[in-house]
Amino acid sequence: MSTTFSSYNARTGEVLGTLTASTAADIDAAANAAAAAFPLWQASSGAQRATLLRALAAGLEAGREALVALADQETALGPVRLNGELDRTAFQLRRFADIAERGVPFEYVDDPAVAGAPPAGHPAMQRWSVPLGPVAMYAASNFPFAFSVLGGDTASALAAGCPVVIKGHPGHPQLTRQTWELIQQVLAAQKLPAGLVGLVQGASNEVGVQLVRHPAMAAAAFTGSTRGGAALAAEAAARPRPIPFFGELGSINPVIALPAELQAKGAELATTLAGSIALGCGQFCTNPGVVVLLDVDAEARGINDAFVQQLAQALAGQNPHAMLTQGMRSNFEKGIAHWGEAGASFVMHEVAAAGQPPRPVLAQVGAEAFIAKAALREEVFGPSSLVVRAASVAQALQVLQAVGGSLTVTVWGAQTESSDAQALVRGAMAIAGRVLFAGVPTGVAVTAAQQHGGPWPSSTRPESTSVGDAALARFLRPVSLQDAPAWLVARQGRPL
Amino acid sequence: MSTTFSSYNARTGEVLGTLTASTAADIDAAANAAAAAFPLWQASSGAQRATLLRALAAGLEAGREALVALADQETALGPVRLNGELDRTAFQLRRFADIAERGVPFEYVDDPAVAGAPPAGHPAMQRWSVPLGPVAMYAASNFPFAFSVLGGDTASALAAGCPVVIKGHPGHPQLTRQTWELIQQVLAAQKLPAGLVGLVQGASNEVGVQLVRHPAMAAAAFTGSTRGGAALAAEAAARPRPIPFFGELGSINPVIALPAELQAKGAELATTLAGSIALGCGQFCTNPGVVVLLDVDAEARGINDAFVQQLAQALAGQNPHAMLTQGMRSNFEKGIAHWGEAGASFVMHEVAAAGQPPRPVLAQVGAEAFIAKAALREEVFGPSSLVVRAASVAQALQVLQAVGGSLTVTVWGAQTESSDAQALVRGAMAIAGRVLFAGVPTGVAVTAAQQHGGPWPSSTRPESTSVGDAALARFLRPVSLQDAPAWLVARQGRPL
Numbered sequence: 001m002s003t004t005f006s007s008y009n010a011r012t013g014e015v016l017g018t019l020t021a022s023t024a025a026d027i028d029a030a031a032n033a034a035a036a037a038f039p040l041w042q043a044s045s046g047a048q049r050a051t052l053l054r055a056l057a058a059g060l061e062a063g064r065e066a067l068v069a070l071a072d073q074e075t076a077l078g079p080v081r082l083n084g085e086l087d088r089t090a091f092q093l094r095r096f097a098d099i100a101e102r103g104v105p106f107e108y109v110d111d112p113a114v115a116g117a118p119p120a121g122h123p124a125m126q127r128w129s130v131p132l133g134p135v136a137m138y139a140a141s142n143f144p145f146a147f148s149v150l151g152g153d154t155a156s157a158l159a160a161g162c163p164v165v166i167k168g169h170p171g172h173p174q175l176t177r178q179t180w181e182l183i184q185q186v187l188a189a190q191k192l193p194a195g196l197v198g199l200v201q202g203a204s205n206e207v208g209v210q211l212v213r214h215p216a217m218a219a220a221a222f223t224g225s226t227r228g229g230a231a232l233a234a235e236a237a238a239r240p241r242p243i244p245f246f247g248e249l250g251s252i253n254p255v256i257a258l259p260a261e262l263q264a265k266g267a268e269l270a271t272t273l274a275g276s277i278a279l280g281c282g283q284f285c286t287n288p289g290v291v292v293l294l295d296v297d298a299e300a301r302g303i304n305d306a307f308v309q310q311l312a313q314a315l316a317g318q319n320p321h322a323m324l325t326q327g328m329r330s331n332f333e334k335g336i337a338h339w340g341e342a343g344a345s346f347v348m349h350e351v352a353a354a355g356q357p358p359r360p361v362l363a364q365v366g367a368e369a370f371i372a373k374a375a376l377r378e379e380v381f382g383p384s385s386l387v388v389r390a391a392s393v394a395q396a397l398q399v400l401q402a403v404g405g406s407l408t409v410t411v412w413g414a415q416t417e418s419s420d421a422q423a424l425v426r427g428a429m430a431i432a433g434r435v436l437f438a439g440v441p442t443g444v445a446v447t448a449a450q451q452h453g454g455p456w457p458s459s460t461r462p463e464s465t466s467v468g469d470a471a472l473a474r475f476l477r478p479v480s481l482q483d484a485p486a487w488l489v490a491r492q493g494r495p496l
Numbered sequence: 497m498s499t500t501f502s503s504y505n506a507r508t509g510e511v512l513g514t515l516t517a518s519t520a521a522d523i524d525a526a527a528n529a530a531a532a533a534f535p536l537w538q539a540s541s542g543a544q545r546a547t548l549l550r551a552l553a554a555g556l557e558a559g560r561e562a563l564v565a566l567a568d569q570e571t572a573l574g575p576v577r578l579n580g581e582l583d584r585t586a587f588q589l590r591r592f593a594d595i596a597e598r599g600v601p602f603e604y605v606d607d608p609a610v611a612g613a614p615p616a617g618h619p620a621m622q623r624w625s626v627p628l629g630p631v632a633m634y635a636a637s638n639f640p641f642a643f644s645v646l647g648g649d650t651a652s653a654l655a656a657g658c659p660v661v662i663k664g665h666p667g668h669p670q671l672t673r674q675t676w677e678l679i680q681q682v683l684a685a686q687k688l689p690a691g692l693v694g695l696v697q698g699a700s701n702e703v704g705v706q707l708v709r710h711p712a713m714a715a716a717a718f719t720g721s722t723r724g725g726a727a728l729a730a731e732a733a734a735r736p737r738p739i740p741f742f743g744e745l746g747s748i749n750p751v752i753a754l755p756a757e758l759q760a761k762g763a764e765l766a767t768t769l770a771g772s773i774a775l776g777c778g779q780f781c782t783n784p785g786v787v788v789l790l791d792v793d794a795e796a797r798g799i800n801d802a803f804v805q806q807l808a809q810a811l812a813g814q815n816p817h818a819m820l821t822q823g824m825r826s827n828f829e830k831g832i833a834h835w836g837e838a839g840a841s842f843v844m845h846e847v848a849a850a851g852q853p854p855r856p857v858l859a860q861v862g863a864e865a866f867i868a869k870a871a872l873r874e875e876v877f878g879p880s881s882l883v884v885r886a887a888s889v890a891q892a893l894q895v896l897q898a899v900g901g902s903l904t905v906t907v908w909g910a911q912t913e914s915s916d917a918q919a920l921v922r923g924a925m926a927i928a929g930r931v932l933f934a935g936v937p938t939g940v941a942v943t944a945a946q947q948h949g950g951p952w953p954s955s956t957r958p959e960s961t962s963v964g965d966a967a968l969a970r971f972l973r974p975v976s977l978q979d980a981p982a983w984l985v986a987r988q989g990r991p992l
Contacts, residue, residue: 111945122941445618449607
């Protein structure tokens with residue numbers, strides 16, 4: 001039995017096309033084809049992997065015009081952003097190509113025999129890494145290139161030696177299909193099995209659930225909401241053979257601004273922050289959803305009040321584009337309403353004209369209420385931020401503890417060492433995967449030292465990252481070889 | 497409400513003493529004390545951690561006589577083994593002291609700023625590691641020193657900067673208490689908080705469940721049965737804030753012996769294997785529970801038949817000591833009975849005299865039955881092994897696939913490269929954390945390249961190891977610092 005689902009124009013809601021959802025048999029076939037491609041791909045050299053990844057980057061660039069136009073229709077993210085995102089996606093593919101070519105997936109620890117009795121004596125050992133197997137990759141809505149079909153998860157999994165089965169995001173299903181067809185052309189040109197990168201699509205949760213339950217899947221990578229990610233993570237753990245689930249979930253990314261810093265350059269920081277809040281219509285997992293201000297005395301209160309006004313003004317000048325889907329728009333309105341119900345007061349809450357994109361929202365609440373009410377700590381996906389007024393550094397630390405886990409925390413004003421700065425940095429590092437001391441959390445560099453993943457609920461595996469060079473390590477596991485024969489040692493870490 | 501539980505003489509079943517089980521309030525207090533000790537310990541230097549770990553090693557050695565005597569009463573493992581195990585435990589503590597002193601927990605990736613627009617340009621970043629927080633450590637029954645109170649989990653967690661709350665194993669409760677008291681003396685002498693290493697004890701599962709549920713716990717490390725580990729892993733995942741659960745569970749450790757290897761040195765291998773099967777009364781997680789023989793032709797069948805007889809003879813010469821507990825003895829008898837019910841035929845199955853330790857058991861079954869019946873693939877903890885007769889290399893690979901996950905696989909006869917050797921190595925690496933090409937899997941070296949942890953069901957996190965240098969990495973998570981101030985950079989990776 002096959003069902004259909006639609007592609008929509010994100011700006012107008014108009015139906016752009018109708019697609020056939022993957023059936024249980026389709027999902028089974030994609031998973032089995034990935035498993036069948038695994039032996040060949042795990043034994044591939046770094047050069048082979050690099051050749052594939054570079055051809056995928058080139059294919060993406062060659063198809064740029066049509067892909068960006070389609071992405072713009074399905075997501076409303078606009079050609080400037082989408083071209084930039086495509087560049088980043090090609091950059092990522094080439095970066096993982098370089099990593100594979102340098103032999104990173106094949107690095108091993110050589111541990112020659114030590115004569116004598118244990119515990120000091122031991123046999124010859126080598127600690128290799130082997131790819132986990134087929135990876136179920138759940139595409140995100142908000143990055144139709146960089147966290148979708150050919151995004152960082154696919155690039156790092158292929159570089160690690162793992163086939164991939166993509167669960168396309170229903171927010172951009174035609175773009176998903178076209179990007180996947182591009183991959184199929186590259187695979188065919190390189191005489192690689194079509195099953196090395198599979199695709200399943202559909203609008204129901206059932207497609208994703210069936211995929212994570214499939215016995216051939218060895219790992220899952222996910223970018224999306226906390227609710228969806230937690231549900232799939234539970235599925236991964238409940239399998240007869242549990243598999244690792246690398247979920248990058250929701251995050252509220254507190255920005256803590258010290259009064260002295262706001263006094264020195266409040267206007268500039270307000271402009272920067274407003275741009276970050278409204279960027280991409282606020283549809284970033286690193287969107288600064290909470291701004292913590294320290295009302296340590298009357299002077300600080302005055303500075304903070306002024307900053308809130310500056311921020312509201314700067315936000316008023318922002319004109320967010322349409323949201324990715326009608327459902328997200330509706331969730332945004334609901335999230336804002338929850339803030340009001342939980343006692344936040346609105347500094348800025350314009351009602352958008354019918355059919356127009358949302359206006360930025362700024363609300364404010366005391367730290368005690370924020371700490372007491374979970375509803376105030378839920379991610380509101382969209383162009384909004386909640387100012388939390390804390391009476392002291394100690395209370396600001398309680399605010400961070402109440403947040404519990406976040407992809408990022410930003411601390412403005414910790415450039416000089418002090419006990420307050422130390423305490424805030426300690427509190428920030430305790431709950432975040434990335435701590436910033438300047439600028440804003442949106443914009444995640446694809447680089448060696450990146451960490452995109454923080455404590456629960458911001459990710460399911462805070463020891464891993466979905467962006468940056470270390471993303472590859474998610475899909476490898478160590479195997480020690482004891483007294484390995486010369487012919488195996490000669491492979492220098494490359495699995496058979 | 498407090499309840500009591502008993503310490504037993506493992507050889508006679510006689511009650512050695514009565515202990516008070518930890519109450520819910522005790523568990524709460526231990527967890528909170530560990531949380532209170534965390535800020536100090538995460539900010540400690542490598543030298544401080546090394547000083548503590550070395551003093552613990554010295555304390556263990558100083559207390560050797562009394563500790564080994566008590567351990568022998570509670571476990572029946574005998575003084576030779578127990579003295580060796582104490583040596584290994586002290587070696588581990590000193591090894592992690594060296595690792596901390598070398599600064600391994602503070603290693604970071606330095607990623608200077610690159611000018612220009614993204615994706616190539618990026619801000620200055622450093623990728624540090626921070627300790628997770630208090631670790632709930634579940635001691636094992638079968639290594640009363642090396643995988644108990646002062647074992648590898650405690651040593652690596654302390655080296656990583658994490659406090660520990662130990663859930664003592666009820667199989668050696670007095671030894672547990674005495675070892676913990678030794679720790680308390682060392683902590684007091686070094687003016688460290690008592691809560692840095694806490695202890696909870698009891699005979700009911702409830703104690704361990706309460707500990708893993710405690711909000712202050714940031715991770716759990718476990719060595720024990722698949723059933724117990726899976727139950728606690730589910731608890732860790734079901735917490736409001738899930739925590740990583742590093743479980744090292746049951747394993748059946750297949751040994752694949754090729755006919756040519758058995759023809760060349762079958763008698764010698766039979767003796768070695770019998771020693772491994774009966775070692776420590778078979779109470780090792782690396783005990784070789786399955787021996788796969790390849791009946792590829794009539795000649796091979798003859799060689800294999802002869803080897804089975806040699807193995808039975810060698811086992812007949814083994815005299816296992818008493819098992820750790822009466823419950824384990826009873827489970828061993830049940831496990832052996834299950835083999836018979838599932839169609840295995842016994843090559844050797846002597847009934848021990850009343851009150852005597854168990855006799856070694858050797859059974860045999862065809863590969864098809866082994867693949868079809870899950871009961872034949874369950875770990876039987878004790879001095880026993882199941883010979884599986886496969887008709888071909890292909891069928892031996894199916895046997896490995898049916899096993900699914902194992903701490904080790906041993907391949908005898910792969911010293912020369914051939915397509916069969918390649919296929920078997922590929923199959924072994926697919927399901928094991930350690931692959932051996934000589935010797936037997938019992939005896940796990942504490943070294944740089946060790947990997948003690950394999951795919952499910954042998955462990956819950958096959959990307960991690962509970963033995964060897966990499967065990968420390970379990971208790972760290974990365975944090976990227978973006979545009980970090982000079983005063984923070986000057987700490988060179990040491991958390992505040």
